[in-house]
Amino acid sequence: MEGSQTLSLRERQKEGRRARIIAAAKSLFVEAGLGNITIEAIAEIAGVSSVTVHNYYGTKSGVLLALVAESDRELLETLDEDLSHQPKDSIDLLLRFFTIVCDHTLTHLDKSVWRQVISASVDGDEPRFNKLYRELDYRLASVLIREIELLKAAGKLSESANSTHLGWAMFNLQNARFVEFIANDSKTRDQALHDLRNDLLALSTLVHS
Amino acid sequence: MEGSQTLSLRERQKEGRRARIIAAAKSLFVEAGLGNITIEAIAEIAGVSSVTVHNYYGTKSGVLLALVAESDRELLETLDEDLSHQPKDSIDLLLRFFTIVCDHTLTHLDKSVWRQVISASVDGDEPRFNKLYRELDYRLASVLIREIELLKAAGKLSESANSTHLGWAMFNLQNARFVEFIANDSKTRDQALHDLRNDLLALSTLVHS
DNA sequence: ACAAAAACTTTTAGTCCACTAAAAATTTTA
DNA sequence: TAAAATTTTTAGTGGACTAAAAGTTTTTGT
The missing domain is CATH 1.10.357.10 (Tetracycline Repressor, domain 2)
Structure with a gap:
């Protein structure tokens, strides 16, 4: 459905996940401190599994x-x-x-x-x-x-x-x-x-x- | 066996545990980073239970x-x-x-x-x-x-x-x-x-x- | 001096969460 | 349609921290 730039579908999907994860994290960080937020919560809002968050960013x-x-x-x-x-x-x-x-x-x-x-x-x-x-x-x-x-x-x-x-x-x-x-x-x-x-x-x- | 200063036996025992805990912690901190040391290890060297370490100092x-x-x-x-x-x-x-x-x-x-x-x-x-x-x-x-x-x-x-x-x-x-x-x-x-x-x-x- | 009370510590049992490994499922690519 | 890439599910581990029951030792009142 999308025009395929120079990026493959897979790369675009990855980019999207990446963006959704940091957007989710940002929204959570602002309303509660880093210590009060779980990776699980970030993953849920971003629509991915918690393991994926770890795979992408390593640590919280x-x-x-x-x-x-x-x-x-x-x-x-x-x-x-x-x-x-x-x-x-x-x-x-x-x-x-x-x-x-x-x-x-x-x-x-x-x-x-x-x-x-x-x-x-x-x-x-x-x-x-x-x-x-x-x-x-x-x-x-x-x-x-x-x-x-x-x-x-x-x-x-x-x-x-x-x-x-x-x-x-x-x-x-x-x-x-x-x-x-x-x-x-x-x-x-x-x-x-x-x-x-x-x-x-x-x-x-x-x-x- | 010890001369009883102005401190009760109980207070002296507490002081001793306190001292042993921080001595144990210091020896461990120097040879490994804060992150590589467990409260359990500190407690063991100090000769107290890990719960006592928590009761005394709250957190690591x-x-x-x-x-x-x-x-x-x-x-x-x-x-x-x-x-x-x-x-x-x-x-x-x-x-x-x-x-x-x-x-x-x-x-x-x-x-x-x-x-x-x-x-x-x-x-x-x-x-x-x-x-x-x-x-x-x-x-x-x-x-x-x-x-x-x-x-x-x-x-x-x-x-x-x-x-x-x-x-x-x-x-x-x-x-x-x-x-x-x-x-x-x-x-x-x-x-x-x-x-x-x-x-x-x-x-x-x-x-x- | 002794028994009851008070003060602590330890044991026990759990919760929570970051982080990891590997198998299973899914989807893109060729 | 087979192969490759990538995510998810599943299953754990480790360790900080907590609550409460059980055990021990000091203190205290008589």
């Missing part, structure tokens, strides 16, 4: 991983669109970067799920998580480094600054505040943003020692 | 939590001894702080276990972990803030710097590098130290914008 956090990978791709696109070619100064750059990251994460999943994601990214049980997160961090830092170089080119930042080092330092700083933002349900984005600004201002006084 | 990560709490207490003592009253400058302060933290953590447990600790501290399943880590962070940052004030008093840091903000910013920065150090088996303490120095140097150029 493997399913979460697939969800997150999708979200990451979008985040990088959004950053490219919203951040590029309007450099003001380095502090403003990081604050806007941070705002975009915070807003983006919450449009996909809520804090409790992101806590599980961050948690999985550091524990060693799921090496793929580790890898995915290393890559994401690398790409996010690269965005900052690129923007820092634009600032330099525009004369808005001293040429003496090492773009790579500064990019990673700024990334680490905002990431610390991001994790804190995610770890506390009561912490608002604006509070976190405020704290991050204070971090930057305080550190820039170091040179006066 | 509850046992780990108790271990970590002990290590934290020691870390704060070590910091007080090794760091205090020799302020040089703020960059050197943070690098020494970082060195002490890295060295201390590895004398107790290895990276794979600390990964589980960090992981547990952010996921929401074990609220006690969250609480313990918030407290530890607060105390560690306080150490830095106190030292920063000593630097100011000694004229080695501008009076215009906000000690609290600077303390937290520096703490966050070193903590990011600490997590990276723990997350990578191949990352050495000296590499991490080097990266941290670059972070600080890069950020101190911000003011020249």
Whole structure:
């Protein structure tokens, strides 16, 4: 019934199952934490057997991983669109970067799920998580480094600054505040943003020692 | 047979079991990851039933939590001894702080276990972990803030710097590098130290914008 | 000093769920 | 129509966690 692209019927069916599984998982993750959901439940909503879920994604956090990978791709696109070619100064750059990251994460999943994601990214049980997160961090830092170089080119930042080092330092700083933002349900984005600004201002006084 | 301090026999027995359980857990955690160890195994070495382990510590990560709490207490003592009253400058302060933290953590447990600790501290399943880590962070940052004030008093840091903000910013920065150090088996303490120095140097150029 | 009570631990018996292996059934492909 | 690919069913295993009954040891009141 369907037009047969370059994919065989079998491949299309597989793709469909894959999509149904992560859609089911997403809907469940949002209404209950990772720990309160069974693979069985995901499988049932997706219309496949639980064994198939295991065969496709290996473990329960493997399913979460697939969800997150999708979200990451979008985040990088959004950053490219919203951040590029309007450099003001380095502090403003990081604050806007941070705002975009915070807003983006919450449009996909809520804090409790992101806590599980961050948690999985550091524990060693799921090496793929580790890898995915290393890559994401690398790409996010690269965005900052690129923007820092634009600032330099525009004369808005001293040429003496090492773009790579500064990019990673700024990334680490905002990431610390991001994790804190995610770890506390009561912490608002604006509070976190405020704290991050204070971090930057305080550190820039170091040179006066 | 034992002299009866202020504790009843029952309380002493309990204390003994508690101690035996965490000792058993520690020995097992070091030779295999958290995930490869059963409560049953811990109980057997400690000479109690598995139900008792559950009654005492609730969950498997509850046992780990108790271990970590002990290590934290020691870390704060070590910091007080090794760091205090020799302020040089703020960059050197943070690098020494970082060195002490890295060295201390590895004398107790290895990276794979600390990964589980960090992981547990952010996921929401074990609220006690969250609480313990918030407290530890607060105390560690306080150490830095106190030292920063000593630097100011000694004229080695501008009076215009906000000690609290600077303390937290520096703490966050070193903590990011600490997590990276723990997350990578191949990352050495000296590499991490080097990266941290670059972070600080890069950020101190911000003011020249 | 002794018996009853209180405080614990252990044993027992289960539940739940992730994860696995292999046989059976189904469906696409050739 | 036979072969290949893939899912489902079936059947387990392992281990965390729980509830409650049974057993043991300390405490306590007299």
